[in-house]
Amino acid sequence: MQYNVTCNKCNRTFMITADGNDKIHCNCPYCGESLLVNLPTLASPVTPSVQQPIMGQGEQKGSGSTLKVLLTILIVLFLGGLAVFGYIYWNNQKEVAQQELQAQRKAQADSMMQVRAQIEAQEAEAQRQDEKRKSICRFLESFYKKAVLTDDADADFYSRYLTDYCHRMVFGTEGSYDYDVDEATVWWGAFGNTATEPDFNQLQRNLKVDAIDDNWYKVRLSQDGETEYRQVKVLSQDGHILIDDVR
Structure with missing residues (x-):
């Protein structure tokens, strides 16, 4: 005869077939839990139930693969973000260093121009004084x-x-x-x-x-x-x- 059994672990219902025993051992087809089923004395008509789809190993593997893909994407995005941030920071530091170098060169050039202008002014004044004395x-x-x-x-x-x-x-x-x-x-x-x-x-x-x-x-x-x-x-x-x- 056929009996409806509810799993104590996953609470899912499945159907078993047994003949005239008081008790029967079976396994839940959904979670694999081992069950001891007490059969009723009078058999009651069983209404066939629609079995819920059992997640097979393929689906479990597919779910695990999807999770790995998501983790990989997250890691790649994280590392890519770090790389972009590092490049932007390095580029900014490079520009700052170039600007400082240009400022130093400009200051040196201005200083040299000032010194040259002073020397030229002194030479011009010395020449003027020399011409005056002559x-x-x-x-x-x-x-x-x-x-x-x-x-x-x-x-x-x-x-x-x-x-x-x-x-x-x-x-x-x-x-x-x-x-x-x-x-x-x-x-x-x-x-x-x-x-x-x-x-x-x-x-x-x-x-x-x-x-x-x-x-x-x-x-x-x-x-x-x-x-x-x-x-x-x-x-x-x-x-x-x-x-x-x-x-």
Whole structure:
């Protein structure tokens, strides 16, 4: 006879066939649980039941394979995310390093340009000062040749190249001792040498002017093997070079 049996473990119902025994051992076809079934004394008609599909090993393997695939996909996505993050971080660090390197190079270039500009400015200033000294030396050489080392020196005319201070120092002021002395004598005493008989040709040939600093210049007066020096101070007023002192 056929009997309906409910599994104690999975609570699923299945059908068995037995003949006149009080008890029977069987296994649940769904979960494999071993069961001891007590058969009823009077057999009751059995209504055939639709068996639930039993998950076979193939389905279990398919489910396990799907889980493995999902885990593999998750791992790949995780590792891929790490790789992308690592690449982005490395690329950002590379860009930062390049920017810092460019900034350093720019700072070095700017510093070199500043140093070069300073050097060029210093060289230009030195050249300007050198040209200024050469110009003053030429002025003093011309002044001495035309206004001092010549027979017809015109002290009154060339006194225009003296500042007021130097003019008073050379010619004196009204009422002073030097004021009544002959202009030519005073002029030669201020700018000439101490030779008894000056040789103007020889003095002009040996004339040399050198810069002491920006304002003072040394004039060499040499004749007959004797050399004397005059120190002349010059100033620039209204674009003109004037003699401010002589010693």
